Amino acid sequence: MREAIKQARKAEGKEEIPVGAVVALNGKIIAKAHNKKEKTKNSLNHAEILAMNKACKKLGQKYLDGCEVYVTLEPCAMCAGAMLNYRIKRLYFGAWEPKTGCAGSLYNLLTDKRFNHRVEVAGGILEEECALMLKNFFAQRRKKERS
Amino acid sequence: MREAIKQARKAEGKEEIPVGAVVALNGKIIAKAHNKKEKTKNSLNHAEILAMNKACKKLGQKYLDGCEVYVTLEPCAMCAGAMLNYRIKRLYFGAWEPKTGCAGSLYNLLTDKRFNHRVEVAGGILEEECALMLKNFFAQRRKKERS
Numbered sequence: 366m367r368e369a370i371k372q373a374r375k376a377e378g379k380e381e382i383p384v385g386a387v388v389a390l391n392g393k394i395i396a397k398a399h400n401k402k403e404k405t406k407n408s409l410n411h412a413e414i415l416a417m418n419k420a421c422k423k424l425g426q427k428y429l430d431g432c433e434v435y436v437t438l439e440p441c442a443m444c445a446g447a448m449l450n451y452r453i454k455r456l457y458f459g460a461w462e463p464k465t466g467c468a469g470s471l472y473n474l475l476t477d478k479r480f481n482h483r484v485e486v487a488g489g490i491l492e493e494e495c496a497l498m499l500k501n502f503f504a505q506r507r508k509k510e511r512s
Numbered sequence: 513m514r515e516a517i518k519q520a521r522k523a524e525g526k527e528e529i530p531v532g533a534v535v536a537l538n539g540k541i542i543a544k545a546h547n548k549k550e551k552t553k554n555s556l557n558h559a560e561i562l563a564m565n566k567a568c569k570k571l572g573q574k575y576l577d578g579c580e581v582y583v584t585l586e587p588c589a590m591c592a593g594a595m596l597n598y599r600i601k602r603l604y605f606g607a608w609e610p611k612t613g614c615a616g617s618l619y620n621l622l623t624d625k626r627f628n629h630r631v632e633v634a635g636g637i638l639e640e641e642c643a644l645m646l647k648n649f650f651a652q653r654r655k656k657e658r659s
């Protein structure tokens with residue numbers, strides 16, 4: 366999660382919402398990314414999607430069996446759905462996202478037994494640090510908008 | 513939907529699950545794609561994701577405001593989530609997908625008022641044709657596996 370936070374800080378410096386993600390296999394980081402929605406003008410480019418896509422290309426296989434995802438914010442429906450499709454083994458996330466979160470807040474898509482894959486989920490890892498980063502970012506943005 | 517079916521038929525010929533998608537703006541097709549999960553060895557590459565990603569790049573904007581998506585199969589959680597993120601206006605889909613569908617079957621993510629965007633949904637458009645294509649594909653695949 367430390368590395369995911371480091372990734373998020375990179376986003377922060379580029380006026381992106383500071384979210385970072387890392388994919389690990391057998392305890393080793395194989396891909397990392399930060400949110401690039403603004404830079405790429407593309408709503409698909411959440412940190413988790415970019416990190417999983419990189420991991421997928423690196424491993425050269427359509428599923429990320431056995432892989433773990435670390436992300437600083439609870440995933441949205443798209444990212445949670447992508448974790449199911451990629452057959453991610455375990456998800457660790459930092460801050461809870463009550464407005465869009467689909468790994469426990471609004472839905473828990475990842476543990477729904479009706480899907481043909483489930484992802485183990487642990488939320489609230491280094492929560493305060495991850496949440497504070499987002500809080501400061503939005504406070505800063507509001508301040509800029511006002512001035 | 514006719515063009516989405518045409519796209520799906522392209523996938524069929526390449527041993528991909530035959531799903532096709534089209535993005536339209538003001539009644540004009542701006543992007544089309546078919547499922548490329550096998551070819552690209554990437555679980556992200558569902559027809560809808562590829563078509564919306566193309567549309568996004570074509571328009572040069574992070575949201576696809578006012579756009580409509582036509583897809584031959586009910587979207588999964590990832591694709592439905594991407595439609596929310598891209599702020600798609602309306603979704604038309606063909607066959608229902610009782611195992612993974614998130615636009616009415618297992619969930620209806622697209623009309624959930626807790627999200628900050630909603631997508632209008634019409635399912636079952638040219639349903640028989642879309643479903644038959646999938647049914648034939650899987651029957652063919654089972655036959656090959658057995659022989």
